[in-house]
Amino acid sequence: MRVVLFENRMSGEMRSAVERFGGKVLSAPAMRELPVPHSPGALAFAEALLAGRIDMVIFLTGVGARALLAIIEEAHPREAFLQALSKVVTVARGPKPVAAMREWRITPTHVATEPNTWREVLAAIDAAGPVAGKRIAVQEYGESNEELVQALRDRGAEVTPIAVYTWDLPEDCAPLRSAIETIVAGEVEVVAFTSAQQVRHVLRVAAEMGLEERLRDALKRVFIGSVGPTTTETLRRLALGMDFEPDRPKMGDLVRGLSRHGKYLLRRKRASADAGVDTGRATRVDLVWPADECADCPDPLQNSVFLRACRREPTDYTPIWIMRQAGRYQREYREIRAKVSFLEMCKRPELAAEVTLMAVDRLGVDAAIIFADILLIVEPMGVGLTFNEGEGPAITPPVRDGHDVDALAEVEPAESLSFVAEAIRLTRRALHPAVPLLGFCGAPFTVASYMIEGRGSRDFRQTKTFMYRDPGAWHALLDRLVWAHVRYLDEQIAAGVQAVQLFDSWVGCLSPEDYEEFVLPHTRTLIESIKPGIPIIYFGTNTATLLKAIKEVGADVIGFDWRVNLGQKWADIGYDVAVQGNLDPVVLFATPSEIRRRAQRILAQAAGRPGHIFNLGHGILPDTPIDHAITLVDAVHEYRPTRDTA
Numbered sequence: 001m002r003v004v005l006f007e008n009r010m011s012g013e014m015r016s017a018v019e020r021f022g023g024k025v026l027s028a029p030a031m032r033e034l035p036v037p038h039s040p041g042a043l044a045f046a047e048a049l050l051a052g053r054i055d056m057v058i059f060l061t062g063v064g065a066r067a068l069l070a071i072i073e074e075a076h077p078r079e080a081f082l083q084a085l086s087k088v089v090t091v092a093r094g095p096k097p098v099a100a101m102r103e104w105r106i107t108p109t110h111v112a113t114e115p116n117t118w119r120e121v122l123a124a125i126d127a128a129g130p131v132a133g134k135r136i137a138v139q140e141y142g143e144s145n146e147e148l149v150q151a152l153r154d155r156g157a158e159v160t161p162i163a164v165y166t167w168d169l170p171e172d173c174a175p176l177r178s179a180i181e182t183i184v185a186g187e188v189e190v191v192a193f194t195s196a197q198q199v200r201h202v203l204r205v206a207a208e209m210g211l212e213e214r215l216r217d218a219l220k221r222v223f224i225g226s227v228g229p230t231t232t233e234t235l236r237r238l239a240l241g242m243d244f245e246p247d248r249p250k251m252g253d254l255v256r257g258l259s260r261h262g263k264y265l266l267r268r269k270r271a272s273a274d275a276g277v278d279t280g281r282a283t284r285v286d287l288v289w290p291a292d293e294c295a296d297c298p299d300p301l302q303n304s305v306f307l308r309a310c311r312r313e314p315t316d317y318t319p320i321w322i323m324r325q326a327g328r329y330q331r332e333y334r335e336i337r338a339k340v341s342f343l344e345m346c347k348r349p350e351l352a353a354e355v356t357l358m359a360v361d362r363l364g365v366d367a368a369i370i371f372a373d374i375l376l377i378v379e380p381m382g383v384g385l386t387f388n389e390g391e392g393p394a395i396t397p398p399v400r401d402g403h404d405v406d407a408l409a410e411v412e413p414a415e416s417l418s419f420v421a422e423a424i425r426l427t428r429r430a431l432h433p434a435v436p437l438l439g440f441c442g443a444p445f446t447v448a449s450y451m452i453e454g455r456g457s458r459d460f461r462q463t464k465t466f467m468y469r470d471p472g473a474w475h476a477l478l479d480r481l482v483w484a485h486v487r488y489l490d491e492q493i494a495a496g497v498q499a500v501q502l503f504d505s506w507v508g509c510l511s512p513e514d515y516e517e518f519v520l521p522h523t524r525t526l527i528e529s530i531k532p533g534i535p536i537i538y539f540g541t542n543t544a545t546l547l548k549a550i551k552e553v554g555a556d557v558i559g560f561d562w563r564v565n566l567g568q569k570w571a572d573i574g575y576d577v578a579v580q581g582n583l584d585p586v587v588l589f590a591t592p593s594e595i596r597r598r599a600q601r602i603l604a605q606a607a608g609r610p611g612h613i614f615n616l617g618h619g620i621l622p623d624t625p626i627d628h629a630i631t632l633v634d635a636v637h638e639y640r641p642t643r644d645t646a
Contacts, residue, residue: 001189001223001262004179006030006198007251008170014194014251021259026188028179030198030205033063033142035165039071045137045162046072049084055134056089058121058148059108061141062096067164068139069104082106089128093121094249115229115249115331118148125152132156142167142197167197173205180206183222184214190262191219194227194251196234203238216240220279223266225258227251241280243269247331247626260630265361267293268432284357285350285426293433300434301498306367307436310499310535310557312578312611318603319366320636321438322629323539324619326359326371329626333358342387346372352423356437357430362626363633367436367499370427370492372420374442374503375450377484380416382409383451391455398454400466402473411484413491420488421495428496436499439492443504443538444481444526445519451477460509467518478522486529493531500530501537502555505618508542515546523553537580541618547573562617567605578611585616588628595628596635603639 001023007014008029015025036042048054059065072081082104092098092108094116101108110128112120125131135158138149144161152159170176180202182188193199206215219240226232226242228249235242244261246253271290273279279287294300301307306319328334333355337345345351352371360368375393379385384396399405414421428437442450449463450456457463467474489500507519527536539559543550550558551573558573560566560581570579587598599614606612614636620629 001266002026002187003190003192003258004028004183004188005192006176006179006202007192007194008032010194010251014192014255017252017255018192018258021255023190023259026179026182028175029170030176030201031167031195032170033165034168035067036163037071038074039162039164041160041162042068042071042164043075045160046076046081048135048160049088049137050076050080052084053135054088054137056091056125056131056136057085058091058093058125058136058138059097059101060093060121060139060145062100064139064141064164065097065100066103068162071164091121091124093118114247117229117233118145118151121148122151126155130155134158136160137162139164141165167201169201169205176202176205177209180209180211180215184211184218186218186221188218188222189266190223190225190258192225192227192254192258193231193235194254196231199231199234199238199240216280220273221270223258223262223269225254225262227254236281239280241282253627260364261361264364283350283354284361285353285430287430289430289433297434301436304366304434304436304498306613307498307535309611309613310537310578312576314610318606318612318614318636318639320614320633321365321367321369322359322363322620322632323369323616325363325365325369325629326355327620328622329620329624329629330355330359330362331626332362342373343385346376347419349419349422349426352419353426353430356423356427360431360435363629364637365633367438368427368431369438369440369501370420370424370497372423372440374440374447374505376417376420377411377413377441377447377481377488378451380409380411380413381480381484382407393450393455395451395454398462399448399451399477400462402470402476405473405477405480408477408480410480411487413484413488417488417491421491424492424495424497437497438499438501438537439489439495439497440501440503441485441488443502443507443540444478444485444522445510446504446506447481447485448474448477449506457506460506464509464514467514471518474518475522478519482522482526482529485526489530493534497534499535499537501539501559502526504538504540504543507540507546510546512545512549516549520549520552527554535578539580544569551577557611557613559615560617565605566602566612567607570606570609575609575611578613579606580613580615582615582617583632585618585621585624588616588620588624588632590628592628592631595631599632599635600639603636 003018003023004026005014011027018025086106090108091110093112110124112124137160139162149159206212224243226245232242232245243265244257246257268287268289269279272287275288277286297303305315308315309319356368356371375385386394452463452466535556537557538555541561544564557578557580562582562584566582
């Protein structure tokens with residue numbers, strides 16, 4: 001692909017990185033940094049700091065921090081300045097100013113968390129306590145960070161911005177003008193911005209050339225990469241949009257992401273532009289795929305590698321998806337989640353669809369799963385449901401006897417859970433036409449356990465006591481849940497899912513005898529009653545002793561957790577059923593090489609038999625590095641099974 005780079009300071013390194021991934025580079029620096037020699041502001045700041053009239057110093061860039069020290073050293077002894085600096089509160093915006101301060105043997109008092117925007121800087125300051133009356137100096141970069149300065153002043157602080165360098169256009173703008181003309185001519189597939197100022201300068205030069213509107217139109221058909229949140233914010237504010245931003249604001253991560261996702265997402269962006277979508281302002285939900293994307297395949301969904309594996313048909317490689325693949329380990333998810341509650345995310349179809357799609361886009365998995373929760377069904381039954389931060393779901397009042405069971409309302413999912421069906425329709429419309437979409441529900445036992453316990457449990461004492469003391473009420477409760485879930489899954493199927501999964505997360509607390517008596521008949525009825533024609537996956541944890549009984553529920557695919565050897569358990573239950581699993585989610589915190597090694601071990605256990613879908617042994621954990629999840633997906637896709645693999 002042809003790639004325009006607007007980077008100046010590290011243009012050579014970035015060009016080499018793009019070329020290593022096979023890109024053809026057009027280098028067009030869009031800015032230069034101009035130092036502010038003998039900066040009166042910097043010298044005045046130094047005098048105030050030395051005199052004890054500064055309470056806090058905020059360093060926003062590593063280059064700027066070093067430039068500030070260089071200016072001050074011309075007028076004051078270095079050691080005297082650093083000693084004074086060490087006595088005040090210091091705040092660093094991310095790793096680069098931290099590195100500069102370490103060179104000075106100073107550890108910052110506070111460090112802003114990723115993604116290192118002014119908002120995280122402000123959050124770090126707020127967490128430390130009020131700043132009213134405090135005298136704060138802010139080392140700036142190129143231009144004033146007006147949002148941060150104003151926010152601090154609104155909190156009662158006395159703020160002094162310190163300019164140590166400014167930004168200007170390159171001395172020679174000919175390469176930039178040529179790049180703009182090339183983009184306008186439709187001869188570029190990718191542009192990469194590594195600073196917000198680059199975005200503003202590109203538009204400025206285009207306007208001077210009389211090409212701004214034509215450039216904006218052309219960029220609607222170009223894949224736009226952004227190095228980080230600050231640049232992304234500017235792109236969105238100026239209505240150019242952003243197609244990819246790495247989780248870490250580093251050029252190497254940006255280049256790798258462009259290489260991995262560029263061709264895939266560019267096709268969708270161009271098809272969307274052709275369909276009249278404003279790609280500069282669109283979300284993933286708004287975008288569409290080319291009508292002829294899978295023209296060479298008469299039924300792209302049914303011939304997908306995931307559905308073929310569900311049917312135990314041979315596949316060219318092992319398909320993979322990840323439980324909870326839309327979740328807190330993704331920066332984009334956290335950004336949305338910071339603005340709305342978990343339940344609101346579930347109940348707003350456009351948000352549920354957006355996070356479902358972003359997971360597929362970033363990971364490159366072979367199936368999507370709609371963003372929802374297994375407990376959504378309890379609210380229409382007349383039970384209160386809340387999700388408290390750090391505590392998980394809470395159900396009030398819990399169901400504790402036969403009277404409580406009798407009081408439960410009948411569920412009409414077409415009405416009470418219509419937001420899930422709408423999210424499915426939105427997702428299906430925007431999802432790649434060859435990528436299946438999974439629906440899901442909680443299995444009767446697990447949902448019943450939540451309803452009885454009122455929350456998660458270690459020993460399920462309330463659930464088992466209910467089950468043992470009043471079997472009649474227990475069976476009545478599970479019967480109600482079965483038929484509510486049948487209707488719910490039928491609605492999901494009608495809305496557009498290609499497979500469904502039953503989550504029986506807590507069933508491993510039962511003995512085989514109790515499972516067969518109290519659970520198996522109900523789960524089997526649920527599976528037998530779902531509209532035929534789509535694969536059904538049944539997943540539970542800690543089920544090693546239950547797997548032969550679980551097979552009797554009649555699911556097409558059985559999910560294994562990490563506590564079992566996949567090859568051995570598959571042999572035990574028989575190869576006439578497909579299996580899913582089963583990497584320990586904690587492995588994703590290991591090194592990339594260890595992730596690959598352990599994935600390959602599970603793949604070898606499957607021995608190339610048709611019917612293996614790779615997954616974790618439970619949901620992905622919130623703090624998992626997304627790069628490690630991508631490493632897992634790549635490792636599975638690259639592995640080529642052989643029937644004689646032991």
